[in-house]
């Protein structure tokens with residue numbers, strides 16, 4: 467993994483922890499925690515990926531489209547970083563509007579089952 471990516475992921479994880487420690491403020495930090503506390507269903511998560519992600523990310527995870535090939539990203543990324551990328555966006559990736567926490571947990575389960 468590129469050092470830059472590692473630093474970015476570390477920062478993301480640290481940021482999430484900070485929000486966690488100041489509970490009550492709402493925002494995506496506590497939403498991330500809510501998502502991470504759920505058990506995801508990979509089969510449902512595939513539909514979430516098709517709906518929200520496949521336009522920009524190759525479903526096979528092998529080639530880049532608008533966004534990078536996720537097969538090379540997901541295995542080295544923390545759950546918290548992946549969830550926060552989805553909820554908050556990252557750099558040129560816009561935040562994704564997925565209102566149901568369970569859908570995000572399902573999406574995470576599908577990505578974990580697909581790219582190891």
Ligand code: HEC
Pocket residue numbers: 471474515518519520521522523532533534536539540548551552556557558559560562573
């Ligand atoms: C409008 C296009 C678009 C959509 C929709 C989109 N992404 Fe992205 N995504 C991007 C781009 C562009 C990047 C590269 C961001 C950057 O510059 O680091 C990216 C990066 C990522 C990364 C890598 C972040 C990192 O740390 O390197 C992950 C993981 C990711 N997207 C997951 C998703 C998931 C899951 C969804 C669906 C919920 C999704 N993306 C939807 C465009 C998109």
